[in-house]
Amino acid sequence: MxxxxxxxxxxxxxxxxxxxxxxxxxxxxxxxxxxxxxxxxxxxxxxxxMPVPYVIERPGPAIDVLGEYQDEKILVIEGAETYPTEGELMMTTVSVDGGPGYRVTPVEVIAAWFDRTKQVLPREAVFPEGQTREQTTLNNTAAMSTSQQGAVAVALEELGIEYRDVVMVAGVQEDGAAADTLEGGDVLVAVDGRTAADVEGFRSLIAAVPAGEDVPLTIRRGGEEMDLQVPTADVDGTARMGVILSAGYEFPMDVHLAVGDIGGPSAGMMFSLSVYDELTPGALTGGHAIAGTGTISEDGTVGAIGGIRQKMVGAADTDAEFFLAPSANCQDVVGYEPDDLQVVAVSTFDEALTATETIAETGSAEGLPTCEDVTAK
The missing domain is CATH 1.20.5 (Single alpha-helices involved in coiled-coils or other helix-helix interfaces)
Structure with a gap:
């Protein structure tokens, strides 16, 4: 088996x-x-x-208006007697990351949230929706030009020096139709032989020219009148030169303020103090380093600005001793003053001038209004 x-x-x-x-x-x-x-x-x-719709404001440089910037003297006055001075009158700036043409990332935004020297804001809170980088540059340049004009006018008003109102070219778009013809600071005299009393009047005269045709324009540049044929572009059926017009002034002296590519109106008050200083004997600051910020209107009112906390940090980093802050910004100042920086609240040019003279005489801000005083009212 x-x-x-x-x-x-x-x-x-x-x-x-x-x-x-x-x-x-x-x-x-x-x-x-x-x-x-x-x-x-x-x-x-x-x-x-990934880009996110925010901007980050951080401290920019504090620049002495009585000194130089990018190897060029900032304030130059010709045609009037000026006086030597000392000390510093600093305009303060804010650097903005994430504006038109630039983007910030979530990592950068999160890091900025934990940094007391920086501020995160929605982009639309700073820049109008759809605004291009070129438009931003043009608007900032025009705002700076208009601010400088107003600042000089306020200083001359304080000194009793007469000037006259005009309509001027505040900014020229780089790729605009008039880029090779007009310059910032040109004073409008007439359009095809007709003049106007204000900005809107000149805009109406220019808009009456057929779109795409040259505008016969009479301007005043450097004290001399010039007749120009200014090209236009057809923008929605309207003649556009690619410039920003604004109310301005003609002064009995030539005042030139050179700050490179820095734009915006927030240095107005410090420009006014600097012009006043150079046109009066002695050192307005008493040799001290005084920084500040604030717009200036024709009647001398000091207006609120953005980025006040970042500007105080920038001033402290540049060894400023004192800081002139708009009273309208005091809510954002209290509790954020850098150590060793004495902050004085001002609401008019006269108050800023008094504060500067007091600091020069005493070497202290004692007795001058603070932002704590303003917010306590």
Whole structure:
């Protein structure tokens, strides 16, 4: 009797298959984990670098208006007697990350949230929606030009020096139709022989020219009248030169303020003090380093500005001793004053002038109004 071979059982056949499946799974699991980790890293990195609709304000430089900027003397007055001075009158600035044409990332925004010297704001709170980088530059240049004109007027008014109102070119768009013809500071005299009393009047005369045709324009530049044929572009059926017109002034002396590509109106008060200083004997500051900020209106009112906390930090970093702050900004000042920086609240040019003269005489801001005084009222 012959023994029959034992048939393979189901158990013996399944066990090798299970073992192989386990081995394959153990081999595949690290590869799957690595792929998943790689994808996760890509997603995290992409999210971290993705632009977000915010801007970050950080301290910019504090610049002595009585000194130089980018190797050029900032304030130059010709045609009037000026006097040597000393000390510093600093305009303060804010650097903005994330404006038109630029973007910030979530990583930058989160880091700024934890930095007391920086401020995070929605982009639309600082820049109008749809505004381009070129438009931002033009608007800032025009605002700076208008601010400088108003600042000089306030200083001359304080000194009893007469000047006259005009309509001027405050800014020229780089790629605008008039870019090669008009310059910032040009005074409008007439359009095709007709004159106007204000900005709106000149705009109406220019708009009456057929779109795309040259505008016969008489201007005054450097005290001399010039007749120009200024090209226009057709913008929605209206003739546009690509310039910003504003109310301005003609002075009995030439006052030039050079601050490079810095724009905006917030240095008005410090410009006024600097012009006043150079046109009067002695050092207005008494040799002290005084920084400040604030717009200036024709009646001498000092207006609120943005980025006051960042400007105080920039002033302190430049070793300013005193800081003149608009009273309208005092709510944002209290509790954020840098150490060793004495902050004085001012609401008019006369108050700023009095504060500066007091500091010059006493070397202290004691007795001058503070932002704590203003907010306590």
């Amino acid at each position: 012959t023994d029959q071979p034992t048939p393979p059982t189901r158990t013996r056949g399944v066990r090798p298959l299970l073992s192989k499946a386990v081995d394959d799974a153990q081999f595949a699991r690290p590869r799957l984990a690595l792929v998943s980790l790689g994808l996760l890293c890509v997603l995290i990195l992409g999210g971290a670098l």
